Amino acid sequence: MPHIFTESENKASDLGIYYLPKVKDGLAILAVMKHADFAARFQEACKASQAPQAMSALGRWLGVSTTMAWNYHAGEKLPSMEKAIEIASKLGVCVEWLLTGRGPKTPPKPPDEMIDISDLPPETRAGLRVLIESMKSADKNQRAA
Numbered sequence: 001m002p003h004i005f006t007e008s009e010n011k012a013s014d015l016g017i018y019y020l021p022k023v024k025d026g027l028a029i030l031a032v033m034k035h036a037d038f039a040a041r042f043q044e045a046c047k048a049s050q051a052p053q054a055m056s057a058l059g060r061w062l063g064v065s066t067t068m069a070w071n072y073h074a075g076e077k078l079p080s081m082e083k084a085i086e087i088a089s090k091l092g093v094c095v096e097w098l099l100t101g102r103g104p105k106t107p108p109k110p111p112d113e114m115i116d117i118s119d120l121p122p123e124t125r126a127g128l129r130v131l132i133e134s135m136k137s138a139d140k141n142q143r144a145a
Contacts, residue, residue: 039075041098045091046073062087 045051052058059069063086064079071077072087078099079087088095096103117125 035075035078037075037101038078038099039073041093041101042072042087045088045093045098049091049093051091062090 046053046058052061055069055073056066058073059066062069064072064083068077068079072079078084084099085095088098091098092107093105094103094107097105117128120128
């Protein structure tokens, strides 16, 4: 039978252990969520990348079992480094951010997709930004039509 934690026992969140309420026979049972921060970042990255929502489809998409996809989503387990790199690549996020929350969320753009405008006068840079934003809006509207 699972242990029912009292409020005083629920102080372990200071140690990075979180208890999530589950209900069984009308009683709140608190279960340990071992990697809550990873789970939140994993869920955020899945949503942003439009990954499949069903755990079976998500598992297939990531190359893991349905159970393992659920474990990542629920914060029960962390992927191995090799699998974390694969997952981060699929989700379009940096592996360090996914695992630790440090560093940039998304990898930098490749150099061939970037243009250095830092040596242009401020008013020219501002004008280019306005032009680019208007082009993005026009492209978005065109795709929607």
